[in-house]
Amino acid sequence: xxxxxxxxxxxxxxxxxxxxxxxxxxxxxxxxxxxxxxxxxxxxxxxxxxxxxxxxxxxxxxxxxxxxxxxxxxxxxxxxxxxxxxxxxxxxxxxxxxxxxxxxxxxxxxxxxxxxxxxxxxxxxxxxxxxxxxxxxxxxxxxxxxxxxxxxxxxxxxxxxxxxxxxxxxxxxxxxxxxxxxxxxxxxxxxxxxxxxxxxxxxxxxxxxxxxxxxxxxxxxxxxxxxxxxxxxxxxxxxxxxxxxxxxxxxxxxxxxxxxxxxxxxxxxxxxxxxxxxx
Numbered sequence: 001x002x003x004x005x006x007x008x009x010x011x012x013x014x015x016x017x018x019x020x021x022x023x024x025x026x027x028x029x030x031x032x033x034x035x036x037x038x039x040x041x042x043x044x045x046x047x048x049x050x051x052x053x054x055x056x057x058x059x060x061x062x063x064x065x066x067x068x069x070x071x072x073x074x075x076x077x078x079x080x081x082x083x084x085x086x087x088x089x090x091x092x093x094x095x096x097x098x099x100x101x102x103x104x105x106x107x108x109x110x111x112x113x114x115x116x117x118x119x120x121x122x123x124x125x126x127x128x129x130x131x132x133x134x135x136x137x138x139x140x141x142x143x144x145x146x147x148x149x150x151x152x153x154x155x156x157x158x159x160x161x162x163x164x165x166x167x168x169x170x171x172x173x174x175x176x177x178x179x180x181x182x183x184x185x186x187x188x189x190x191x192x193x194x195x196x197x198x199x200x201x202x203x204x205x206x207x208x209x210x211x212x213x214x215x216x217x218x219x220x221x222x223x224x225x226x227x228x229x230x231x232x233x234x235x236x237x238x239x240x241x242x243x244x245x246x247x248x249x250x251x252x253x254x255x256x257x258x259x260x261x262x263x264x265x266x267x268x269x270x271x272x273x274x275x276x277x278x279x
Contacts, residue, residue, distance in 0.1 A: 005037025005241035012036070012049035012240065020235040020246045023055035026134060026162035028154075028176060028249065029062050031108045035168025036240035043111040051131065059132035061139075061157060062109040063175045064102035069095055069124050071194040092196040094204040095124035102127075108167075121153055124195035124207075126175075128153045134160065145190075145209050148175065149182030162249045168242030171223030172216050176249050180222075180256035181214035187264050188212045218263065222256045229255065 021027065029050070039045055050060050072080055072088040080088070093100070097120035102109050112118060113129040120129045121142035130139055130153075138160065143151030154176055164176050171177070181188050191213040199205050226247070227234045235246040 007037050007039045007045070007240040009041060009045045009049045009052070012039075012046060013052045015237070015239040015244075016049060016053045019237045019239065019244055021050075021053045021163075021165070023053070024057040024133075025054055026059045026132075026138065026157055026160045027054065027061065027165050027246075028128075028157055028162060029060060029108070029165040029167060030169050030173045030175065031106065031165070031167035032169050032242065033107045035242035037242075039240070043107045046108060047111050047115060047131075054132060057133045059130055059134040059138060059162075060112060061128055061130040061135075061153065061162070062112045063105060064109050064113045064120060064127045064129045065105060066095060066100055066125055066127065067103045068092070069100070069195045071192070074193075089194065089196075089206045092206070094196045094198045095122075095127075096198075097122060097127065102129075123147050123152070124197045125193070126152075144207070145211050146182070147211050148178035148214075149212065150179075152179070154179040158250050158253060164245070164247045164249050164252060166245040166247070167239055168244065171219040174219055174223065174252075176253060177216070177219050177222060177256050178212075178214050180253050180260060182212055183253075183257045184260050184264075185212065187260060188214045218260065222259050225259060226252055226255050 033039065033043055033046065054060060069092060072085045102113060109129065112131055113120060115131050118129050118131050119135040119139050121127045121139040123142045123144065126147040127142070128139055138156045139153050141151060141156065142153060146152055148154055158179065164174060166174060190210040192208060193211055194206055194208050196204060197207050230251060233248055233251060237244060
């Protein structure tokens with residue numbers, strides 16, 4: 001953290017407006033609170049500043065993923081003993097959009113998730129939370145076996161001509177790019193997954209499902225190529241001590257979809273896209 005940079009609700013709002021954030025926008029944010037500097041009021045002030053700028057017709061969306069509610073045999077950071085797997089599947093608390101905290105997402109998504117009036121989608125592993133005018137509509141559909149694809153809030157944000165805000169973070173955490181991966185499914189095979197959830201009868205069950213498990217290996221390269229090709233619509237500037245990026249999500253996803261198809265065809269050496277190993 002840059003302790004020499006003081007940020008306040010007012011200064012953050014000024015910086016967000018200078019970057020290009022406008023009233024009425026739908027913004028999906030990925031952010032590092034630490035990167036901003038010393039923030040007077042912490043995460044509360046950052047969310048307040050965003051809502052100030054977006055205004056009553058804008059909407060703020062964040063990913064609120066729950067990495068621990070997943071198939072334990074796939075855990076790597078750290079792994080757990082195989083002898084534990086059956087008990088984890090049997091005892092993991094069911095996902096509850098009101099109670100289940102996000103894990104590994106940082107302070108700002110948790111602040112949005114618990115904000116008065118916030119809405120959260122129902123996916124037990126890759127949920128989103130939102131505040132604002134279109135929060136409920138954007139998060140209304142979230143299909144279990146299409147967590148980051150066409151049946152997810154990412155598609156709803158795409159249809160709403162939303163924007164991606166990277167606040168002191170890189171493209172490697174840009175969840176929207178997973179929608180591009182889902183649009184080239186021959187490159188990303190579906191994996192067997194599991195999560196604890198409540199079934200239609202309100203009973204806790206361990207649900208097996210299948211979905212794409214795309215990695216983020218190419219996300220930095222995609223972002224750099226997008227910025228080079230579309231410098232006119234990629235807004236880059238300071239927010240406090242952080243470097244921020246404001247990007248039109250639809251343009252970014254369309255670009256990333258074409259980039260993935262072209263890149264994997266080239267790597268295959270024969271013009272035919274190769275299957276990408278799942279992470």
